[in-house]
Amino acid sequence: MGIRTGTGEARHPDRPARGAAPARRALLGAAATAGAIGAVGALPATATALPAKAVTARGAGRPGAGALPVPAVIGHRGASGYRPEHTIGAYQLALDLGADIVEQDIVPTRDGHLVCRHENDISGTTDVADHPRFAGRRTTRSIDGTRVTGWFTEDFTLAELRTLRAKERIPANRPHNTLHDGRWPVPTLEEVLRWADRAGRERGAPVWLHIETKHPTYFRGIGLALEERLARLLRRHGRHRRDSPAFVQSFEPTSVQRLSRLVDTPGVVLLSAAGTRPWDFVTAGDPRTTDDLVRPAELRRIASYARGIGPTLDLVIPKDAGGRLTEPTTLVADAHRAGLVVHPYTLRNENPFLPAEYRVGTEPDGYGDVFGAYRRYFATGIDGIFTDHPDTALLARADFLDR
Numbered sequence: 490m491g492i493r494t495g496t497g498e499a500r501h502p503d504r505p506a507r508g509a510a511p512a513r514r515a516l517l518g519a520a521a522t523a524g525a526i527g528a529v530g531a532l533p534a535t536a537t538a539l540p541a542k543a544v545t546a547r548g549a550g551r552p553g554a555g556a557l558p559v560p561a562v563i564g565h566r567g568a569s570g571y572r573p574e575h576t577i578g579a580y581q582l583a584l585d586l587g588a589d590i591v592e593q594d595i596v597p598t599r600d601g602h603l604v605c606r607h608e609n610d611i612s613g614t615t616d617v618a619d620h621p622r623f624a625g626r627r628t629t630r631s632i633d634g635t636r637v638t639g640w641f642t643e644d645f646t647l648a649e650l651r652t653l654r655a656k657e658r659i660p661a662n663r664p665h666n667t668l669h670d671g672r673w674p675v676p677t678l679e680e681v682l683r684w685a686d687r688a689g690r691e692r693g694a695p696v697w698l699h700i701e702t703k704h705p706t707y708f709r710g711i712g713l714a715l716e717e718r719l720a721r722l723l724r725r726h727g728r729h730r731r732d733s734p735a736f737v738q739s740f741e742p743t744s745v746q747r748l749s750r751l752v753d754t755p756g757v758v759l760l761s762a763a764g765t766r767p768w769d770f771v772t773a774g775d776p777r778t779t780d781d782l783v784r785p786a787e788l789r790r791i792a793s794y795a796r797g798i799g800p801t802l803d804l805v806i807p808k809d810a811g812g813r814l815t816e817p818t819t820l821v822a823d824a825h826r827a828g829l830v831v832h833p834y835t836l837r838n839e840n841p842f843l844p845a846e847y848r849v850g851t852e853p854d855g856y857g858d859v860f861g862a863y864r865r866y867f868a869t870g871i872d873g874i875f876t877d878h879p880d881t882a883l884l885a886r887a888d889f890l891d892r
Contacts, residue, residue, distance in 0.1 A: 563590040
């Protein structure tokens with residue numbers, strides 16, 4: 490691989506945090522290294538106050554426009570540890586809990602609307618199986634080289650999709666989230682952008698979004714290209730500029746490159762596990778893997794069209810055969826030298842998702858020592874982290890910065 494190695498209690502969002510004080514002052518910061526991400530946000534009013542050393546951010550936004558805290562807390566698919574993912578309920582809760590950025594994944598409908606789902610297969614995230622009228626649309630497709638059987642957004646018009654309701658994707662790990670099954674429909678990206686605009690006006694500070702194009706090569710191949718549709722929406726809502734409070738991201742570098750030619754919104758190249766190849770590389774016959782993309786020369790190439798990377802956490806600190814963390818790689822330092830910010834994914838509270846040494850008990854829905862894991866990852870110098878539990882991440886960040 491091209492990079493060198495060199496017991497806390499999480500609060501449920503419906504219970505008040507002890508000793509948490511609202512932070513009502515904006516976090517101001519100057520732009521730093523040229524070519525890195527613009528920092529133009531403010532700490533949400535519901536978040537815990539941060540010490541002054543948290544306010545600076547690597548940035549290429551306009552000085553004085555404000556700054557994202559570092560490390561930024563990114564609500565992964567919203568507050569998906571507490572609500573069914575990619576629903577307005579999950580997005581709003583992430584914002585209420587204090588997330589600095591809220592993430593959306595986008596896929597298209599048959600009639601070309603962009604909707605927020607982690608995958609185009611909606612079998613596990615909606616109640617589509619309970620609708621007899623759609624039984625005949627269950628099919629098998631090859632998605633990025635993997636055969637998947639289910640129901641797919643590209644086979645539904647938006648009007649049809651809106652008859653479905655969202656549900657919890659991993660009920661074995663999050664049985665309490667099933668309380669909200671059926672509460673929210675599948676949102677369109679247009680609706681989310683309107684929600685963010687409205688919430689920003691109410692808060693007096695922009696709502697940052699992290700928008701991912703899912704399977705862009707596949708969708709372009711069936712005539713439902715994502716990038717042009719996304720760019721039109723970003724322009725419509727004023728999120729197409731270099732200093733806009735948004736990121737656009739993809740596991741396919743060519744999707745980020747294509748977006749960079751359409752809008753100036755900061756781009757982020759997502760990096761999967763070591764040894765894997767982005768699907769656009771596979772289809773183009775490009776032999777490079779993630780191992781190549783994390784090398785300094787390739788990071789500099791990424792910096793020519795993007796302003797960040799989003800690696801899996803294992804590329805930041807690998808695990809041994811027993812699932813325990815080893816020594817950090819040089820990826821964070823190498824990316825910073827290239828002028829890139831680093832937003833790795835994803836830290837969750839539940840035991841099965843934690844490094845082995847931070848698990849407590851064996852219950853699939855039990856919480857482990859996630860605060861210990863946050864300390865290890867924050868110590869590497871990452872600029873942000875995707876999390877299903879934004880409130881826990883905010884407490885961990887405050888502990889880390891106050892140490």
